[in-house]
Amino acid sequence: MSDATTLEASPPPNIQTISISDVLSALKSGTQDFKSAPAFGLFFALFFVLGGIVLFLEFKVIDQSYWIIPVAFGFPFLAPFLAVGLYEVSRRLETGAPLDWAQILGVVFNQKDRQFPSIAMVLIMGFLFWIFVAHIVFMLFMGLQPMTNITSNWQDALLNTNGITMLAVGTVVGGIMAFVAFALTVSSLPMLLDREMDFISAMIYSFQSVMQNFVPMVFWGALVTVLMVLAMLPLFLGLFIALPVLGHATWHLYQKVMSFEE
Numbered sequence: 001m002s003d004a005t006t007l008e009a010s011p012p013p014n015i016q017t018i019s020i021s022d023v024l025s026a027l028k029s030g031t032q033d034f035k036s037a038p039a040f041g042l043f044f045a046l047f048f049v050l051g052g053i054v055l056f057l058e059f060k061v062i063d064q065s066y067w068i069i070p071v072a073f074g075f076p077f078l079a080p081f082l083a084v085g086l087y088e089v090s091r092r093l094e095t096g097a098p099l100d101w102a103q104i105l106g107v108v109f110n111q112k113d114r115q116f117p118s119i120a121m122v123l124i125m126g127f128l129f130w131i132f133v134a135h136i137v138f139m140l141f142m143g144l145q146p147m148t149n150i151t152s153n154w155q156d157a158l159l160n161t162n163g164i165t166m167l168a169v170g171t172v173v174g175g176i177m178a179f180v181a182f183a184l185t186v187s188s189l190p191m192l193l194d195r196e197m198d199f200i201s202a203m204i205y206s207f208q209s210v211m212q213n214f215v216p217m218v219f220w221g222a223l224v225t226v227l228m229v230l231a232m233l234p235l236f237l238g239l240f241i242a243l244p245v246l247g248h249a250t251w252h253l254y255q256k257v258m259s260f261e262e
Contacts, residue, residue, distance in 0.1 A: 010195035013258040015209045022256050023220045030249025033090045034241075037099055040089045041244025044082040048243060052236035084108050084116070086247030087190045107193075115192045115199040122199075123181065130177055134170060141166035182221045183210040190254040209257045220253065 034041045088107045092099055111117075141162045187209050188202035195202075210217040224246055231238030 010197050011261055012201075013191070013195075013205055013260055015205065015212050016257055016259055018213050018216050018253075018256050020216045020219050023216050023223070023253065026220075026253035026256060027223070027245070027249045029252040030090075030245045030247070033086075033093055033248035033252075034244045036093055037089050038244070040085060040099070040104065041247070042240055044085050044247070045240045045243040047082055049236045049239050052232065052239070056235075082108075083243070083247035083250065084111060084189065084193055086244060087193050087251045090248045090251040091194070111193070115197070115202070119185075119188065119192065119199040119203065122203075123185065126177065126181055130174065133173060133177070137166055137170045137173065141169070178225070179221065182224075183207045183217075186210060186217065186220070186250065187254050187257055190251050191258060194254075195260065205258070213257065 085104055085108045088104050089099060091097075092104070184203040184206055186206055188199065188206035191197060191202045191205065192199060227242045227246065228239075231242035
């Protein structure tokens, strides 16, 4: 990848067929990249660890800490953007280019002049819409019944017909939205860093790659979800490991799925 001002329009990618073993191989490569350049991974993950802690403390102060659940599950809508730096680190490790802080941060900053602001707006609107939907689902099933403090008496609030139904509906709706966001971004974000392409085409190719490789991609999405949830449990501190590894792995998975004729 060269400077944004000199990039020529890229041809359409050829979507490759991959297997679950390719997904595991990408995860292994991501782990190796993190071990090779841990400072960068810890730096980019720091923003999300601090952000998660701040959000939790804010909800705790206003006695509505239960809203950390939909907000935490909305993190995948925003996480790919700081992962741009991780993609660039992986690219440099592959090509042998120097891991220079100024250059890597410059690459991330320079994305403002390309397609990232447009796709950022799409994903941020998706994130905000998920928060709105979470509130609506909560109000539909729990809004008219007497409530005690759900943070201190969640058994009485949730372990009933309305509470269980709310959790089921919220899980299905959230899962569908998360899958769409995942399908639109799993290949499009590294592609926008790597190639000169409009964000709509990149998202379409990304979605097509997921549909063509449905089983391994769903496996990857499930793996990401499980690792992210586990990473958030110890006060978000696990993100220091999970985010860098997954970010680097996403770059390697993109390279396995997409090929370009040079």
